[in-house]
Amino acid sequence: MKTTILIHCKDRSGIISAITSFIHSKGGNIVYLDQHVDMEADVFFMRLESDFKTGSLHIDNFKKEFQTKLADLYQMKWSLHQDDIKPKMAIFVSKYNHCLYDLLSRFKSEELNAEIPFVISNHRDLEDIVNQFDIPFYHIPFTKDLKEEGEIQQLALLKSHNVDFIVLARYMQIITPSLIAEFPNKIINIHHSFLPAFAGAKPYHAAFERGVKIIGATSHYITEELDAGPIIEQDVTTVSHSHTIKDFILKGRDLEKIVLSRAVNLHIQRKTMVYNNKTVIFS
Amino acid sequence: MKTTILIHCKDRSGIISAITSFIHSKGGNIVYLDQHVDMEADVFFMRLESDFKTGSLHIDNFKKEFQTKLADLYQMKWSLHQDDIKPKMAIFVSKYNHCLYDLLSRFKSEELNAEIPFVISNHRDLEDIVNQFDIPFYHIPFTKDLKEEGEIQQLALLKSHNVDFIVLARYMQIITPSLIAEFPNKIINIHHSFLPAFAGAKPYHAAFERGVKIIGATSHYITEELDAGPIIEQDVTTVSHSHTIKDFILKGRDLEKIVLSRAVNLHIQRKTMVYNNKTVIFS
């Protein structure tokens, strides 16, 4: 059985040795190890993929021992993931379809090792596309008056399906603080600029106005402050004076869908860790 | 003889035909033509390279006729440049040497079709390097008290050498409004971020703090508002959580020198036009 362990704690001498010896003593073969020390914050991060012979690993015992022998000692925050259990991702959309098409076609092509229990939208525009891919679609309006009601419906769906994380595929509504609180560092957004440039509304218009020669897209975890959460992935493309705002938007669509899908895949593969509003992205 | 003509005016039907016919009637062969219409501002831009048989072109007559037959009619702003006359560029530096090394070694390798009458610095740190390349070096201190005095010395040097444009190769002092007024859209700066992100001081520190996955550099013309002038050229490179601020600075050095040198070369080749605080960059 393959497992992925994520760890972070105060940096201390001997920690790598302690962890790898423990895994080894439990019959695990470490097939991948990546580690990072944030020198300023003095924090140690590690991602470990280990292989255990079938039947040799009793997850509950392993967890208990890891906790008492290592985690308590080093005051670790840690999690263990079995690679054969797919996380459940919900997708939120509004009217733009390019990120949705890209995610759903990757899902059908088995590029995303996740389940998609449903798609939520505050509009009906993309319902046909979601149906076309045989995935349940829920229309939850989210106008000023319906916000409270909408949030209740969203949370109910997310909980009843045991959703692990949420992907905002150009969802055009503010995510409520209570939803963020329920899914800390588990709501992935795509913003259509290279943040922190052009945060907020209409970034392509602002970029055009400023006369930049490069436009970008940024995927980040949602926090309460708008467009200010931990950045997972960014990419850019060149533009010139000859491009109109419409051209910016068209070129940007390609960036947005690729950057979002990359970020989603990093999250699914447990290659992201968040600390101090920044991410560690393992290779 | 080769000439380059730059034109901008309100867009009107028939204008390309009028200009090209005029050049043709004067015996010029158009070897390159690039044009752009800013649809929003309704402005027409053109860059024309023409070849005239030796002796066939009387510059003064040509200019006079162009003015009366075309420019007056279409209310053009225009300029004509003879490709065999090299523009004179002054370089301003402070303590960082990478952009200076890059510019001077390109100059010696004849990659820059310009003259460099001198280098000005508010410090003596780079004097040896400038001497090493056999270029006059002037030390003009620029502390709070010496600002006024400094500006007078700068302007005197620039005028006595008929300097055409100025390159700020990581010059760490504010350029005074009177200097900007003397050299409108003729002072090229390099800023060490992908503007408008991280304008102002210490952009690498700010980028590190924000946890971006991409850092950049921007070359722009200096205007009175800090880091807000028309952008000529930008480029970026990827970074990760494993990079320290020192790494950002080192990776950034390579971006800065390449982006600045590209912008300088575009300016020398008269491939830049400025309008509404944006640039048209001809190919």
Add this chain to the structure above:
Amino acid sequence: MKTTILIHCKDRSGIISAITSFIHSKGGNIVYLDQHVDMEADVFFMRLESDFKTGSLHIDNFKKEFQTKLADLYQMKWSLHQDDIKPKMAIFVSKYNHCLYDLLSRFKSEELNAEIPFVISNHRDLEDIVNQFDIPFYHIPFTKDLKEEGEIQQLALLKSHNVDFIVLARYMQIITPSLIAEFPNKIINIHHSFLPAFAGAKPYHAAFERGVKIIGATSHYITEELDAGPIIEQDVTTVSHSHTIKDFILKGRDLEKIVLSRAVNLHIQRKTMVYNNKTVIFS
């Protein structure tokens, strides 16, 4: 009415002036002009977008006059396209679905200004996807024995639908010489390497074997020589020793679909011209 004119001929003095004057005299307003001179081959290329007031342009008369007054004189090869007539593109696929998904979702989003009368495949694997997008699907087997038969069927379909150009979206069969002859510089392929590196089969395996740090994708027009036709568009992405062949293939999928779609859009917008087995790509 908007038209796009493409021209190439031997370079001669006065040619731009002659063409722009002609358009002007016919009441056309030139909204875009791009031109290129291949100095080695001494050939002139031009792309012109012109706007004519509704009702003012009699296409047939215009064409006749253009031919006698300009084209005959300068021995031009030229074509005129009305921007309101959508070209018809056929898609050929085999088993890989990522390029197909990308093209069809762009088509549905109206990013591609073309019609797609049908998709042809030598396998049935992607039939469901094509149906899902409500486009006719034709299964034309193409084994060694069925090649001749297959080509006849392909040609019959292409002709009966007046197909203008063909897109090979990871179609894994050789295109026959007679099909190429019927569609010269009108069959767009995507090859999964930065050509000319790794032409032929299994480029990702070859790239992995060689230990490159960059992989790429190339879209080109099909010619009789395999993977040697005029290149329309290329892009690359970085890889490292930590990537397996499977990773190369996954990263490559994103490149392939983006590069192919960009090339298709350039072709649809008549921004490509072919000469001496190279392309001129207008901006």
Add this chain to the structure above:
Amino acid sequence: MKTTILIHCKDRSGIISAITSFIHSKGGNIVYLDQHVDMEADVFFMRLESDFKTGSLHIDNFKKEFQTKLADLYQMKWSLHQDDIKPKMAIFVSKYNHCLYDLLSRFKSEELNAEIPFVISNHRDLEDIVNQFDIPFYHIPFTKDLKEEGEIQQLALLKSHNVDFIVLARYMQIITPSLIAEFPNKIINIHHSFLPAFAGAKPYHAAFERGVKIIGATSHYITEELDAGPIIEQDVTTVSHSHTIKDFILKGRDLEKIVLSRAVNLHIQRKTMVYNNKTVIFS
């Protein structure tokens, strides 16, 4: 004291644990660990940076014990480097100056943590530049007749200065097999194409001829087969039909110098390992 250890051997369960425990038991604190397993070849690679308290590390004892307790057991090939000992790099050049300027200005700016005992050239063209940077210059002609003599002189200089590795900064002569044998995976070359495309002479001409939309540069270790050694670093830039061969060469100069300097720095920092004619590049 800081040390860097590089290890490779057949992959075996428990190896990371064994190594990290050993370092820990010797009083070392692991500040960086990166590891890679080549699954196909079944080989394990590791790079470890460790910090030892001043005076606590007896290098010779440590090496002896590492060899008997670990290396013999796991049949490791390994090396230990003290970070305070700068490697000695010789530079070979011919007539092109851009890579030389870039390396020497980085050296003077202390971007390269190495010593440069001398520069060798088969021409005198760049002698002034080398003098300008106060580095010894040796002119060693290398024509057909003088090859044997030249190689003897080269080897004598390299040995008398205890040179660790060689950088070919656009050196235009074939490196002799005996020199390669003396410096296995220690001669760094820059080739002006994205290998394996356009190996051999005149790659920019070949790229122009082929009509590519991307050109590149590749830095690799020299092996007996021309342009076929392990690739350290590659980068590319876009070109278009509007670029001449001269433009390719100019754009390429920027790529060449940056790619070569990056590769040199990776080598200096011991971040490269070679196996099966490929490199592992640690982050």
